Amino acid sequence: GENVEQHPSTLSVQEGDSAVIKCTYSDSASNYFPWYKQELGKGPQLIIDIRSNVGEKKDQRIAVTLNKTAKHFSLHITETQPEDSAVYFCAATPSYGKLTFGQGTILTVHP
C-alpha cells in the first residue's frame, strides 16, 4: 500500500517568513495529493490539493508543488501569520478515497 513520509515534524518561523513542508510517497499510482490543516481539538480542514496532471497550484499565500518523477510534493506558505499555527498533514491516494496521511508537521508562527 501507499506510504507517505512528511518532514519536518516541527517547524518554527517568525511572522512574515515562509514555511515549507515536504512529503514523499511510495505508490507511483497515487494521483491526488491534498493538504490539511488541523487545529487543536478540531477535524482536519482541506486547504489545498493537487492532482497528478498539474505541477503547481497556488491559492493566495499557499502553494503546492508536485514532482511525480521524484514522488514528492511540498506545501509552501508565504507571509506566515500567527493564525497559521497548527498541525499540517499531507496525504496521497491512488484511488477514490482511502487517503494515506503523513505524520504531520507542527507549525508555530511567532509574532
Add this chain to the structure above:
Amino acid sequence: GAVVSQHPSWVICKSGTSVKIECRSLDFQATTMFWYRQFPKQSLMLMATSNEGSKATYEQGVEKDKFLINHASLTLSTLTVTSAHPEDSSFYICSHAGLASYEQYFGPGTRLTVT
C-alpha cells in the same frame, strides 16, 4: 467546502459499555463516508470505508464486530464502539466524499474517553 457535523463532540463512558457516534453531511449527498481514528499527537488512521446502503469495508487490523458502522442514508453515518475499553479512547473523525470526487471533507471529530 462541504459541511460535516459529528455528535457528540466528546463523550466519556465506562469500560464495557457501547457508544454511538453520528456523522452528518449537512449540505450534500455523501455516497461514501470514511471513519478515522487519531491518537494524541499522531496522524489519522483510516478505520473503514462505508458506502450508502452496503456494508462497510474495514482496514486491516480493525475489528468489524467492535466498530460497527452503518451508512443508512446519504446524509448520516454512525460508528458504534461496542464493549469499549480504555485503549479505545481516541479522537474519532469522519469524512465525506461526493460521487466520483477525490475531495474529502472532515467532521469536527469526537473525543472518546473510556474509564
